[in-house]
Amino acid sequence: MAEIRERNEAAQASTAAGTAPQAVRVIATDGEAIEVARALAARLAQGAAERDSERRLPREEIEWFSQSGLWGITVPKAYGGAGVSFVTLTEVFKLISAADPSLGQLPQNHFGLVDVIALTGTEEQKRYLFGEVLAGKRFGNGFSEKGTKHVLDLKTRVRRDGDDYVVDGTKFYSTGALFAHFVPVLGLDEEGRGWLAYIPRDTPGLAVVDDWSGFGQRTTASGTVTLENVRVPASLVLPAHRVSELPTLNGPVSQILQAAIDAGIARAAIDDTLAFVRSRSRPWVDSGVERASEDPLTVREIGNLHIRLHAAEALLERAARLFDEIAAQGTTTEDDVARASVAVGEAKVLTTETALLAGEKLFELAGTQSTLAAHNLDRHWRNARTHTLHDPVRWKYHLVGNFYLNGVKPARHAWN
Template sequence: MSAIYETAVQTARGEPARDAHLIASDAEAIDAARALAERLAPGAAERDRERRLPYDEIDWFSQSGLWAITVPKAYGGAGVSHVTLTEVVKRVAAADPSLGQLPQNHFGLVDVIALTGTDEQKRFFFGEILKGKRFGNGFSEKGTKNVLDLKTKVIRDGDGYRVDGTKFYSTGALFAHYVPVLGIDDDRKGWLAYIPKGTPGLSVIDDWSGFGQRTTASGTVRLDNVRVPASHVFAAHRVSDQPTLNGPLSQIIQAAIDAGIAHAALDDTLRFVRERSRPWIDSGVERAADDPLTIRETGRLVIQLHAADALLERAARTLDALAAQREVSEDDVARASVAVGEAKVLTTEIALLASEKLFELAGTQATLAEHDLDRHWRNARTHTLHDPVRWKYHLVGNYYLNGVAPARHAWN
C-alpha cells in the first residue's frame, strides 16, 4: 500500500549530513536554482505518478543553500532580493511544483524571525537555517469556521509554553527539522512555536491525499501537551498587528509557484505539439506545429504567460523598494498587497489555462497516463485553491475605486 494512505507517524530523518552550501549573492542563487531545476525535472512525473515522497530531492534542495537565501546579510546570509526569490521559486516550481511549494512557508517563517525575534533568537535560528535546517508548518486547521478560526492553543506554562491541537495542510512538516505551529493564547493572540522534530507529543502524519501537489505531504500534525522553550516562541500577532511585508511576501511566493506550473505546462505543450501531435485533417499542413489555429492559441498562451511574469517581477520590485526603507507604513503594505494581488490573478489564471490548453493543442495522445501531463492541471488546480483569486479582483478594485486598504494577513 502506498505510504500516502498509511497513518503511521513519520519520524525525522535526523541532522543534515553536512552543513549546506552557503550562497553569497543573488546571481549565485539564480545559478543554484537553475542547476537544481535541471536535476529535479527528469523525475518529477514519476514522483507524481507513484506519490513518492522526495526525501533525497529535498536534501538536494536545502543542501544547495537555497533555503537560506533570505537570511539577512548581517547574520551570514545572502539576503537576496524579492526579485531573486521569486525567480528561484519559479524555476524550481517549473521543474517540480511540489518541491517548489515546500519552502514557501519556510521563507515566511524566516521573515517572522527577522521581524519579531530577539538578537539571540535570530542568531540561533538563522544559524540553524544556514546549516541546512528546514522549517515546515503547522498553521491551518480543518473543520473550523474559516482559516483564522484557530483552536490550537499556545499557552504560557512556567518558564516555557505548552502547545495542544491538530493541524492539517501542513506542507513541509514531514521533511522539516522544525515544525512551527501557529496557535492562540487565552486572549486569542497568535503565537508561533518553532518545535524541533522529535519533541515528545509532536506527531507528523503522512495522510495527504490531494489529487495535485501530491508529494508535498500536506497532511496532519498533532500536538499533545507539547512543551516548548520560550526561546522557540514568537509573537506572531505582531506580524499583522503592525505594518509589515510578511503577507505580501507569503503571497508572492505562492504566485511564483503558479507561474512555474504555467511555464512547465507551456513547455510540455510546445514539445508535444512539435514532436508527437498530428495536424487536423482540414488544416492542409503536414505538421501540427504549422496548424494556423494551433499557432494562434500558442501565441495567446505565450503572451498571457509573459504578462503574468511581468506583473510578478513588478510586484517583486515593489517589495524590494519598500523593504529598502527604514520602516514601512500602512499605505506601503497596502501598495505591496495590491501589486502582489495583481500578479497573483494572472499567475493563477495562466497556470490553469496553460495546463488545460495543453490537451486541446497536443491532442488525445497527450491524455495517455504514460505521459502524466495531467499533473500540470492537477497541480495548478490544487495549489491555486490556497486562497480564492476572485477575492484578489475585489482587493484590487476596492483599493483603486474606494481607497480601501487590503486586510493585513498572510493571504494578502
C-alpha cells in the same frame, strides 16, 4: 540557547526526512542564488513526473535542495546570509516550481517563517534560528486547520507555563512538516493573540501524519500535525501577532511566493505543450498543413498562452521590485503594505489563471495521445488547480478594485 541545542541534537542528527545535511552551501549573492537554482532545477526535473505518478515522497531530493543553500538565501547579511532581493527570490521559486512544483511548494512556508524571525525575534533568537537555517535546517508548518469557520478561526492553543509554552491542537495542510527539522505551529493565547512555536521535530507529543490525499501537489505530504501537551522553551516561541498588528510585508511575502509557484507551473505546462505538439501531435485534417506546429489555430493559441504567461511574469516582477523598494526604506507604513498587497494581488490573478489555462490547453492543442497515463501530463493542471486553491483568486479582483475605486486598504494577514 544551550538548552535548545541539547534538545535538538537528535533532530539534527536524524529527522523524518533522513540524516541532516553534513555540508551545506552558504550562498552569498543574488547571482549565485539564480545560478544554483537553475542547476538544481535541472536535477529536480528528472523523475518529477514519476514521483508524482507513484506519489514517491522526495526524501532524497529535499536533501539536495537543503544542501544547495537555497533555503537560507533570505537570511539577512548581518547574520551570515545573502539577504537576496525579492526579485531573486521569486525567480528561484519559479525555476524550482517549473521543475517540480511540489518541491517548489515545500519551502514556501519556510521563507515566511524566516521573515517572522527577522520581524519579531529577539537578537538571541535571530542568531540561533538563522544559524540553524544556514546550517541546512528546514522549517515545516503547522498553521491551518480544517473544520473551522474560516482560515483565521484557530482552535490550537499556546499557553505559558513557567519557562516553557505548552501547545495543544491539530493542524492540516502542513506542507513541509514531514521533512522538517522544526515544525513552527501557530496557536492562540488566552487573549486570542497568535504565537508561533518553532517546535523541534522530535519533541514529545508532536506527531506528523502522512495523510495528504490531494489529487495535485501529491508529494508535498501536506497532511496532519497533532500536538498533545507539547512543551516548547520560551526561547523558541515568537509573537506572530505582531506581523499583522504592525505594518509589515509578511502577508504580501507569503502571497508573492504562492504566485511564483503558479508561474512556474504555467511555464512547465507550456513547455510540455510545445514539446508534444512539435514531436507527437498530428495536424487537424482540415488545416491543410503537414505538421501540427504549422496549424494556424494551434499557433494562435500558443501565442495567447505566451502573452498571458509573460504578462503574469511581468506583474510578478513588478510586485517584487515594489517589495524591494519598500524594504530598502528601512521602515514600512500602512500605505506601503496596502500597495504591496494590491500589486501582488494583481500578479496572483494572472499567475493563477494562466497556470490553469495552460494545464487545460495542453490537451486541446497536443491531442488525444497526450492524455495517455504514460505521459502523466495531467499533473500540470492537477498541480495548478490544487495549489491555486490556497486562497480564492476571485477575492483578488475585489481587493484590487476596492483599493483603486474606494481607497480601501486590504486586511493584513497571510492571504493578502
